[in-house]
Amino acid sequence: MSNQLARGPVRTTHADGLLASVGARGVLCDFYDEGAAEIYQDLVQDGDGTAEAREFATHASPAPGPVLELAAGMGRLTFPFLDLGWEVTALELSTAVLDAFRKRLAEQPPDVQDRCAVVQADMSAFALGKRFGTVVISSGSINELDETARRGLYASVREHLEPGGKFLLSLELSGPADSGPQERQQELTGRSGRRHVMHVKTVPAEEIQDITIYPAEETADPFVVSTHRRRIATAERIAEELVRDGFDVLTRTPFASGGEGRPDMVLVEAVAREITEGAE
Incomplete structure (x- = not known):
């Protein structure tokens, strides 16, 4: 294959x-092309990611520092993160989606706009010149990538995490x-x-x-x-890849989603493994 x-x-x-x-x-x-932009915005823009954002918040540090969200899309998670008071860099590749995201951000209060940076980049290969206390990727987004691109994603995340920073992934159980x-x-x-x-x-x-x-x-x-x-890479496979590519997987926790439960979802918490001097 x-x-x-x-x-x-x-x-x-x-x-x-x-x-x-x-x-x-x-x-x-x-679905992600310009020809379907109207459909995408019609279906996705008002999607409520509050419950999923809360799942991330339970695993982020009490003060997570600057947060990098990969494949931010229309901000389904970004805006709940901003509601939590977080400082967020939203990374997205699609020009059409970014245009719609920026219009939505422009409708927010000035203090919210000030806490959100928008970056156009490929989640499998990016270089932003700064580090983050937390990097997150939402359910389904990592499944847009083949195995080679996922390796690029992991390498990019390692380069952008503060020492001790967390990489949080919500994954579907297949x-x-x-x-x-x-x-x-x-x-x-x-x-x-x-x-x-x-x-x-x-x-x-x-x-x-x-x-x-x-x-x-x-x-x-x-x-x-x-x-x-x-x-539809399994959560088990993603965890194995993370370990292979320099992360320690701390937890794999089924979603609580405010008590309603999401047995089909799991949140993976990982940290970049320290590279000892002289190690290849």
Whole structure:
């Protein structure tokens, strides 16, 4: 299996069927491309990451110092972090997403804006010229990377952590690799009131997940079908990679999420291992 994910929109079986049914009205794009920016903002901007942010807060130091958030997206976690009084550097690669993030940040009070720096960079290879007490990456984001890119991520994080600083990762618990393909579908309502359908096909044996999002209204014109493929590396694999690449994994804690429980999520807390003099 190749470590490189497909670039551009994925031709999922579900997407192909939809496009065939709508004819010339059909438009295919990747969920993170400019063509789907309106859909992304409609579905993601108001996502409430408060519960997940609290999970991170329970593992960060009481005074975490400057926090680096990787793959910040539209700020689902960033703004709850800012509400906690943290100083946050939000790192994101997509220009379209960053533009929307900056517009959202501009609506915040001046003191909140002053505590948030926005950086356009690749989470698998970045150099910011400063160190942070805490580096965080949210659920799913690390699954955008293949194994080679994850090694770049770990190396970059090590270079940006203060001595004793923490690397916090929220990870999804996936099923066993020998289980068969699984499919699920749900309807989502965006902040605009428009309804969308999300179809997800997970293939544990291939460690991939194909996502297809399209209008719930069959007569939509254009009928935009956005797809995306991501990795589903297990929490166990990520922990093994962290140890391999110079971290000590301190804890792996199931989500509490304010008492509601998230048995499908775990928060991993790691610190960079000290390199002894003369070690390779």
